[in-house]
Amino acid sequence: MRGALSGLSSTSWISTFLKRPGRWKTACRGVLSVSHSQARALVAGSGSVPPAGSNFRSGARRECLPEALLVPWTSSVRFPSTRSDREDCPPRLPVSRICVLLPLAVRRLIWKPVREGESTPPRCELQNMGHYSALAVAMEAFREHRGWKRVWRSPEPRRRYDVIIVGAGGHGLATAYYLGKNHGITNVAVLEKGWLGGGNTGRNTTIIRSNYLQDASAAIYEKARALYETLSQDLNYNVMFSPRGVLMLAQTEHEVRGYRRTAHANALQGVETEFIEPGRVKELCPIIEVRGPRYPVLGALWQPRGGTARHDAVAWGYARRCSQMGMDIIQKCEVTGIRTAGGEVSGVATTRGDIDCGKLGIVVAGHSGHLANMAGFRLPVESVALQALVSEPIKPCMDVVVMANTVHGYMSQSDKGEMVIGGGADGFVNYTQRGSFSHIEETVRALVETFPMISRLKMLRHWGGIVDMTGDRSPILSRTPVGNLFMNCGWGTGGFKSIPGSGWGFAELMAKGESPLCAEFGLDRFREGRFIDESVAAGVAH
Amino acid sequence: MLILTCPCCGIRCDETELAPGGEAHLKRFGPGSSDEEFEDYLFMRANPMGVHFERWLHVYGCGKWFHAARNTVTLEVYGTYPAQVHAPPQEIRDMISTRVPGWRWKDDS
Ligand SMILES: Cc1cc2nc3c(=O)[nH]c(=O)nc-3n(C[C@H](O)[C@H](O)[C@H](O)COP(=O)(O)OP(=O)(O)OC[C@H]3O[C@@H](n4cnc5c(N)ncnc54)[C@H](O)[C@@H]3O)c2cc1C
Ligand SMILES: [Zn+2]
Numbered sequence: 001m002r003g004a005l006s007g008l009s010s011t012s013w014i015s016t017f018l019k020r021p022g023r024w025k026t027a028c029r030g031v032l033s034v035s036h037s038q039a040r041a042l043v044a045g046s047g048s049v050p051p052a053g054s055n056f057r058s059g060a061r062r063e064c065l066p067e068a069l070l071v072p073w074t075s076s077v078r079f080p081s082t083r084s085d086r087e088d089c090p091p092r093l094p095v096s097r098i099c100v101l102l103p104l105a106v107r108r109l110i111w112k113p114v115r116e117g118e119s120t121p122p123r124c125e126l127q128n129m130g131h132y133s134a135l136a137v138a139m140e141a142f143r144e145h146r147g148w149k150r151v152w153r154s155p156e157p158r159r160r161y162d163v164i165i166v167g168a169g170g171h172g173l174a175t176a177y178y179l180g181k182n183h184g185i186t187n188v189a190v191l192e193k194g195w196l197g198g199g200n201t202g203r204n205t206t207i208i209r210s211n212y213l214q215d216a217s218a219a220i221y222e223k224a225r226a227l228y229e230t231l232s233q234d235l236n237y238n239v240m241f242s243p244r245g246v247l248m249l250a251q252t253e254h255e256v257r258g259y260r261r262t263a264h265a266n267a268l269q270g271v272e273t274e275f276i277e278p279g280r281v282k283e284l285c286p287i288i289e290v291r292g293p294r295y296p297v298l299g300a301l302w303q304p305r306g307g308t309a310r311h312d313a314v315a316w317g318y319a320r321r322c323s324q325m326g327m328d329i330i331q332k333c334e335v336t337g338i339r340t341a342g343g344e345v346s347g348v349a350t351t352r353g354d355i356d357c358g359k360l361g362i363v364v365a366g367h368s369g370h371l372a373n374m375a376g377f378r379l380p381v382e383s384v385a386l387q388a389l390v391s392e393p394i395k396p397c398m399d400v401v402v403m404a405n406t407v408h409g410y411m412s413q414s415d416k417g418e419m420v421i422g423g424g425a426d427g428f429v430n431y432t433q434r435g436s437f438s439h440i441e442e443t444v445r446a447l448v449e450t451f452p453m454i455s456r457l458k459m460l461r462h463w464g465g466i467v468d469m470t471g472d473r474s475p476i477l478s479r480t481p482v483g484n485l486f487m488n489c490g491w492g493t494g495g496f497k498s499i500p501g502s503g504w505g506f507a508e509l510m511a512k513g514e515s516p517l518c519a520e521f522g523l524d525r526f527r528e529g530r531f532i533d534e535s536v537a538a539g540v541a542h
Numbered sequence: 543m544l545i546l547t548c549p550c551c552g553i554r555c556d557e558t559e560l561a562p563g564g565e566a567h568l569k570r571f572g573p574g575s576s577d578e579e580f581e582d583y584l585f586m587r588a589n590p591m592g593v594h595f596e597r598w599l600h601v602y603g604c605g606k607w608f609h610a611a612r613n614t615v616t617l618e619v620y621g622t623y624p625a626q627v628h629a630p631p632q633e634i635r636d637m638i639s640t641r642v643p644g645w646r647w648k649d650d651s
Pocket of ligand 2: 548549550551552553600603604605606
């Protein structure tokens with residue numbers, strides 16, 4: 001077929017061909033197997049392979065896409081006008097329709113010549129809002145995957161929003177998403193000074209677990225972990241949640257006792273964990289050296305449904321859904337001031353002008369203290385650097401996440417094969433998002449004892465993020481001294497795992513003024529001495 | 543990597559030789575203070591983007607505490623000075639003023 005098609009030289013050949021219905025099947029197969037340039041030629045209707053750089057801009061592409069094909073896909077995707085509309089947007093594409101549409105589509109692909117300057121129907125713009133599916137991928141293949149559109153819109157800021165969220169990291173975007181999904185509030189803007197997910201969300205080592213000691217922590221982290229289980233389906237975006245299991249190694253007698261206690265607490269909280277013996281650890285992770293002598297493995301706290309997810313995808317997936325709900329995600333828009341009137345927030349000053357709002361949610365991790373200063377209050381938070389590094393990619397050698405908290409090191413293997421390694425946080429205030437060699441040395445020196453095989457690995461990249469550490473190492477999801485201004489921060493070294501739960505609770509807090517998930521995490525706990533002391537309980541980074 | 547000169551023994555040490563001790567020049571509140579003062583002293587921190595004063599312990603050296611004036615955004619070190627003071631010495635303040643025009647020590651305002 002390839003040969004036959006490359007020999008095409010005139011449109012008349014095509015029309016003759018199309019008049020013989022018996023050859024439809026072959027034609028379809030042919031379209032699928034032609035090379036890119038040949039396919040272009042076909043679509044353009046010229047019949048001959050065009051020179052590189054000819055009229056195949058994406059605009060032209062879109063026009064030649066059969067409308068019949070677009071309609072059924074976009075019909076499930078139009079901007080929903082009412083809430084009930086929004087709640088169920090199932091993919092609607094019955095097989096019968098495919099059977100009718102596919103031949104039509106192919107015919108249209110072959111027949112319709114590209115006309116320069118022809119206006120594109122607006123629904124094409126909404127194609128990006130479409131439902132992702134295997135079928136969508138197959139259909140896109142017909143146009144060389146040029147039809148995929150931007151995943152979220154980049155609008156100009158409006159004058160006013162009901163709710164403004166500062167910070168388009170995972171927590172900010174999840175908050176916006178659940179504001180819309182659970183509370184019907186969609187007149188929302190998410191303002192981001194850099195690019196979406198460019199803060200800690202895009203810099204973390206993606207460990208997800210919920211084996212905390214204190215009840216309040218277990219509740220919110222387990223809520224988050226449970227939401228992660230179905231997040232890809234909820235968002236219709238593959239966040240690559242991989243519940244491969246998390247091992248927290250006990251390498252001192254003290255840790256053994258601590259983790260046994262946590263396992264009991266988890267049993268009461270309904271979080272599935274188990275304390276396991278060294279033999280089982282070795283079984284689950286054969287590359288581990290359990291005998292020591294420097295750091296023997298005496299057991300581990302095992303959470304089989306913990307794991308990892310793809311960090312960027314979490315941010316992108318939430319952003320896409322927020323955009324679909326009509327929310328504005330505005331990047332390169334730094335908040336430089338917070339305006340108040342009569343003790344209540346009235347808006348923000350940004351590098352792209354002033355914007356008014358009814359309610360303001362500040363979700364900026366390491367920059368929380370800075371934003372609180374703008375609003376005129378202080379936080380029990382210090383911002384320090386936390387860093388990580390990855391090795392060259394190697395063959396699969398470890399299918400669990402291992403954390404060694406005594407030595408402040410942890411490791412997992414990414415889908416690309418890189419060993420992802422993290423260490424402890426710095427002890428001094430720093431806003432540079434840079435790592436330091438002393439930390440690499442400290443982390444790797446200790447991990448090599450437990451994983452002797454990594455001694456021969458080359459390390460490829462190394463980076464830092466600025467994490468927000470509170471006095472008791474637990475987060476703050478709270479009202480503030482300023483009316484209608486809410487603060488979500490203090491996730492420190494371990495907030496990726498909590499993104500869905502935090503967004504869920506914080507959205508409820510912002511919408512209703514209170515949320516059971518957030519109740520214990522108020523700012524007032526520091527004055528009242530009601531700490532959620534995970535720093536002593538777990539003593540763990542991340 | 544952070545390199546600070548210990549004013550007590552004069553050694554130029556990198557951060558692995560030191561232990562960080564948090565924000566400097568905090569006013570200590572104890573028994574008899576209000577809840578608010580106590581909370582402030584224990585938990586609230588300046589956490590500034592820019593000029594910052596900190597306590598450091600020369601832990602793998604002379605074992606003494608000292609203070610450092612540093613920029614948290616550029617990592618520039620303005621100087622170190624002994625811990626037995628309530629405010630940064632004048633020469634450190636002058637140094638910062640030349641590097642960060644418009645900067646003032648909080649008690650001056
Ligand atoms: C190296 C490293 C490893 C980690 N490993 C793990 C892990 O394994 N598991 C885990 O659960 N957690 C981990 N964490 C922690 C986790 O990354 C964070 O807790 C989490 O990503 C915080 O998300 P966020 O949305 O609150 O903040 P961010 O993702 O940092 O988002 C805040 C956003 O606010 C923006 N912003 C700041 N100031 C302004 C302003 N003035 N105007 C507008 N926008 C502004 C920033 O640009 C940023 O994009 C790790 C962190 C680091 C640095
Ligand atoms: Zn010294």
